[in-house]
Amino acid sequence: MTATMAPEKDVTKAAKRAASDRAQAENRLGLKLVAPAVVLMLLVTAWPMIQALYLSLFRYRLTAPDDRAFVGIDNYLTILSDDQFWKSTLTTLLIMVVTVAVELVIGFAFAMVMHRIVFARGLMRTSILIPYGIITVVSAFAWQFAFSLNNGFVNSWFNWLPFIADDTNWFGDYPHAMFAIMVSEIWKTTPFMALLLLAGLAQVSEDMLEAAKVDGATWTQRLTKVILPNMRAAIMVAVLFRALDAYRIFDNIFVMTKGAEGTQSISFLTYRQVIEQMQLGLGSAMSVLLFLSVLLLAWLIVKLFRVDLAQARGEG
Amino acid sequence: MASRSSTGSPRPRPRRAAGSVAALALASSLLAACGGDGGKPELVWYINPDSGGQAAIAKDCSTDEYTITTQVLPQDAGQQRIQLARRLAAKDPSIDLMSIDPPFTAEFADAGFLAEVPQDAKAKLEEQGTFKGAMDAATWKDKLVVFPFWSNTQVLWYRKSFVDKAGIDMSQPVTWDQIIDAADENDAKIGVQANKYEGYVVWINALVEGAGGHILEDAGEGVDAKITLGDEAGQDAAAIIEKLATSEAAPADLSVSNEGTAGSTFGSDQGSFLVNWTYIWHNYDDTAPDVAKDIGYARYPQTVEGEESRPPYGGIGIGVSEFSDEKDLALEAAQCLVSPESQGVNAEITGNMPASTKGYEYPKLEDQYPADLLELFQASVDAAAPRTVTPYWSDVSGAIQNIWHPPRAVDKDTPERSTVFIEDVLKGGDLL
Numbered sequence: 001m002t003a004t005m006a007p008e009k010d011v012t013k014a015a016k017r018a019a020s021d022r023a024q025a026e027n028r029l030g031l032k033l034v035a036p037a038v039v040l041m042l043l044v045t046a047w048p049m050i051q052a053l054y055l056s057l058f059r060y061r062l063t064a065p066d067d068r069a070f071v072g073i074d075n076y077l078t079i080l081s082d083d084q085f086w087k088s089t090l091t092t093l094l095i096m097v098v099t100v101a102v103e104l105v106i107g108f109a110f111a112m113v114m115h116r117i118v119f120a121r122g123l124m125r126t127s128i129l130i131p132y133g134i135i136t137v138v139s140a141f142a143w144q145f146a147f148s149l150n151n152g153f154v155n156s157w158f159n160w161l162p163f164i165a166d167d168t169n170w171f172g173d174y175p176h177a178m179f180a181i182m183v184s185e186i187w188k189t190t191p192f193m194a195l196l197l198l199a200g201l202a203q204v205s206e207d208m209l210e211a212a213k214v215d216g217a218t219w220t221q222r223l224t225k226v227i228l229p230n231m232r233a234a235i236m237v238a239v240l241f242r243a244l245d246a247y248r249i250f251d252n253i254f255v256m257t258k259g260a261e262g263t264q265s266i267s268f269l270t271y272r273q274v275i276e277q278m279q280l281g282l283g284s285a286m287s288v289l290l291f292l293s294v295l296l297l298a299w300l301i302v303k304l305f306r307v308d309l310a311q312a313r314g315e316g
Numbered sequence: 317m318a319s320r321s322s323t324g325s326p327r328p329r330p331r332r333a334a335g336s337v338a339a340l341a342l343a344s345s346l347l348a349a350c351g352g353d354g355g356k357p358e359l360v361w362y363i364n365p366d367s368g369g370q371a372a373i374a375k376d377c378s379t380d381e382y383t384i385t386t387q388v389l390p391q392d393a394g395q396q397r398i399q400l401a402r403r404l405a406a407k408d409p410s411i412d413l414m415s416i417d418p419p420f421t422a423e424f425a426d427a428g429f430l431a432e433v434p435q436d437a438k439a440k441l442e443e444q445g446t447f448k449g450a451m452d453a454a455t456w457k458d459k460l461v462v463f464p465f466w467s468n469t470q471v472l473w474y475r476k477s478f479v480d481k482a483g484i485d486m487s488q489p490v491t492w493d494q495i496i497d498a499a500d501e502n503d504a505k506i507g508v509q510a511n512k513y514e515g516y517v518v519w520i521n522a523l524v525e526g527a528g529g530h531i532l533e534d535a536g537e538g539v540d541a542k543i544t545l546g547d548e549a550g551q552d553a554a555a556i557i558e559k560l561a562t563s564e565a566a567p568a569d570l571s572v573s574n575e576g577t578a579g580s581t582f583g584s585d586q587g588s589f590l591v592n593w594t595y596i597w598h599n600y601d602d603t604a605p606d607v608a609k610d611i612g613y614a615r616y617p618q619t620v621e622g623e624e625s626r627p628p629y630g631g632i633g634i635g636v637s638e639f640s641d642e643k644d645l646a647l648e649a650a651q652c653l654v655s656p657e658s659q660g661v662n663a664e665i666t667g668n669m670p671a672s673t674k675g676y677e678y679p680k681l682e683d684q685y686p687a688d689l690l691e692l693f694q695a696s697v698d699a700a701a702p703r704t705v706t707p708y709w710s711d712v713s714g715a716i717q718n719i720w721h722p723p724r725a726v727d728k729d730t731p732e733r734s735t736v737f738i739e740d741v742l743k744g745g746d747l748l
Contacts, residue, residue: 059744078744078746079747084746167568169572172568259512260571260721261571261722273748277710277748278401279744282744
C-alpha cells in the first residue's frame with residue numbers, strides 16, 4: 001500500500017485528505033470483509049487451543065466425568081518426568097532427521113530432473129508427484145502390506161541381500177520397524193520436497209549459469225557455487241516445512257506398528273492419552289507440549305539456518 | 317475493479333433460482349433425516365463386523381412398530397470402544413443399540429452410557445439358560461447392563477496328522493509345556509495371538525487364570541484395585557510366553573500375530589496347534605479343504621500340569637444407549653435380538669456361539685458342528701475366565717500390552733514390572 005501511495009506526494013493537501021479518507025474507508029471495508037474469516041479462524045483454532053490449555057490443568061477422563069478435579073501443573077510434571085515421553089521424543093527426532101536428510105537429497109535429484117527434462121515434461125512431473133497425491137493412510141497400508149511377513153513382496157524380492165531373509169519380521173524389532181516407517185514416510189513426501197526445491201531452482205537465473213559456463217566452471221562448480229547458494233532460501237524453507245511435518249508423524253506409525261516395538265512418536269503418544277484412554281486432562285497437557293515443541297523447533301530452524309521467509313517468497 | 321452498476325440489470329434470476337435450489341435441498345435433507353417409512357421409527361444398531369449374522373437378525377426382529385438397521389464398527393475391539401464411547405460421551409441420540417465387547421461393559425456402565433436391562437427381560441434371559449460367565453460379564457454394580465448375545469471361547473485346535481507324528485495323546489488334558497516341546501522338536505509352529513492388542517491380553521489372562529491367579533482383585537475399588545499380576549500365577553504365565561517366544565515353535569510373525577495370522581500359521585505346512593475362537597471349525601472349508609479334514613480339537617491347554625485350564629471368554633453383549641430417543645423400543649428390540657432363535661441364527665451364519673443353553677439347541681447347529689465339539693464349547697464357556705470386570709480395563713490392558721510386548725522380551729521380571737506400571741497408570745502417575 002505504501003508503495004502505491006508514494007507518487008501522490010506532490011498533490012495538494014485537499015486531494016491528499018480525500019485520498020486518505022478514501023484509504024480509510026477502504027481499510028474499514030477491508031476489515032469488515034475479513035472479519036468473518038477472522039472470527040471463524042478464532043473459533044476453529046484459537047478456541048480449541050485455549051480450551052486445551054484450560055483442560056490440561058485438570059484430572060479429567062471422559063468415561064469418569066464425576067472424577068474431574070483441578071490439579072494445576074501436575075499433568076505437565078507427570079509427562080515431563082515420564083520415560084516414555086522422552087523416548088518418544090527421541091524416536092520422533094530420529095525419524096525427522098533421517099527422513100528430512102534423505103528426502104532433501106532425493107528431492108533435489110527429482111527437482112533437477114523436473115527442471116531440466118525436455119521431452120515428456122508434463123508426464124515426468126506428474127509421475128514424480130503421484131506419491132504426494134496419495135493419502136498418507138493409504139500409502140502406509142500399501143507399505144505395510146509390502147513389508148508384511150505373510151503377504152509382502154519385500155522379503156521375497158530382496159532375500160539376496162545379506163540382512164533380509166524370507167522370514168524377516170519387519171515389524172518385529174525397533175530397527176526394522178523404524179526402517180519400514182521411514183521408507184513409507186520418505187516415499188510419500190519426497191515429491192513435496194522436490195516441488196519446493198523446483199520452485200527454488202526456477203529462481204536461479206540462467207544468465208548466471210551461462211556466465212559461469214563461459215568462465216569455464218565445471219558442472220560440480222556450477223552446482224555448488226551458483227545453483228545451491230542461490231537456492232539457499234528455498235532449501236531452508238523446504239527443510240523447515242518438512243521437518244515440522246515429520247515431527248508430527250502419526251499415520252504411518254498408527255497403521256504400521258500401532259506404536260509397538262518402541263516406535264511410538266510424540267503425536268502417537270498424545271493420541272493414546274486423548275483418544276484411547278480418553279484422558280482429556282493429561283492428553284491436553286501433551287498436546288500443549290507438542291505444540292510448544294513444534295514452535296521451539298520452528299524457531300530453532302529459523303534461527304540456526306537463518307531462514308528468511310520473505311526472501312524465499314521473492315520479496316527480499 | 318469497478319463495481320458493476322445495478323441499473324437495469326436484466327438478470328437477477330440466477331440468484332433467485334440458486335436460492336430456491338438451496339432451499340429445496342435443505343428441505344429435502346431435513347425430510348430425509350426424519351426417516352422415510354411414514355414415521356416408523358428406525359433403531360440403529362452399531363455392530364462389530366461379522367459375516368452377516370447380526371444384519372440377518374436385525375431384519376428378523378424388525379416389526380410393524382420399528383425397523384432395526386445396522387451400522388458397522390471398526391474391526392478392532394479397542395477401536396470399537398473408542399468410537400462408541402466418544403459418541404456416547406457427547407450424548408449422541410442416533411445410537412440406539414450397540415454390540416459391546418465384554419471387557420468394556422463396565423466402563424460404559426460406570427459412565428452412565430447404558431440403560432439398565434428391565435427385570436422381566438432379565439428373568440427371560442435366565443429362563444433361556446444364559447451362561448453364568450455371560451451374565452457376570454454383563455453385570456455392573458449388581459445391575460444387568462447389557463443383554464448377553466453370543467459367548468465365545470477358545471479351544472485348542474490341532475492338526476491330527478501332526479499329533480500322530482509327534483505321538484501325543486489328545487484324549488487327555490495337555491499342558492502348554494507339552495505342546496511347545498512337541499512343536500519345537502518336530503519343526504512345527506504354534507498359533508497364538510501376541511500382537512500389541514487386546515487379543516494378547518486375552519491370552520495372558522487365560523494363562524494367569526489357568527495357574528489359579530488373577531490379573532487384579534477388588535475391581536470395585538476402581539483405581540485402587542489390587543494388582544496381583546506379579547504373583548506366582550503371573551510368573552507361570554510369563555514362563556510359558558518366554559518359553560514359546562524363544563523356542564523354534566514360535567512363528568516368525570509372533571510379535572504381530574492375531575486371530576487371522578495365527579489361523580494362517582495353523583493352515584500352513586508347519587501348522588501344529590492353535591488356540592483360537594470357535595469359528596475356526598469352518599475357517600478352512602472353502603480355502604483349504606485338506607486342512608479342514610485334518611482339524612482336531614481339545615480343551616484349552618493347562619498352564620500348570622494337573623490344574624484345570626481356564627479358557628478365554630469372549631463374546632458380545634447388546635447394550636441400549638441411555639441417550640437413545642427410542643429407549644423403550646430399543647429395550648424391546650434387544651430382547652428379540654438375544655432370543656434363543658436369534659442366537660442360533662447368528663451362530664449358524666457367523667460361527668459365534670450362543671450365550672445360552674437354549675441357543676445351543678438351535679437345530680441347524682447340530683448339522684454344522686459335531687456333537688462333542690458343541691459339548692466342548694459349552695464346557696469351555698462354563699469354565700472360562702472372563703477378564704476382570706472393571707471400568708479401568710482399557711488402562712489395565714494397555715499397560716499390560718506395553719510391558720509384555722514383544723513376547724520375546726518377556727522374562728521372570730515382567731509380571732512384577734507390569735504390576736508397578738499398571739498401578740502407576742491407574743493412579744495417573746504414568747503415561748500409557
